[in-house]
Amino acid sequence: MPWCDTCDAYQAPNALKDDGTCVTCGNEVDKADMNGGKSPARAPWHFWLMIAVLVLYLGYRLVQGLVWVAGHV
């Protein structure tokens, strides 16, 4: 996220002027965060794989539990 020191606020990247300055104060905006830098990395594919496996596992356990309950009523 581009950071404006003058406004002391984050600026939406598409809210900046064409030359990359702040629309509010017209000052240079710190764009160090925009490319690489501290920008939050997208979750890696193995993170989503882990989520998918977890969901499948929990779903499996849920079905197992329901079957057990159904067998004990």
Ligand SMILES: [Zn+2]
């Ligand atoms: Zn500003």
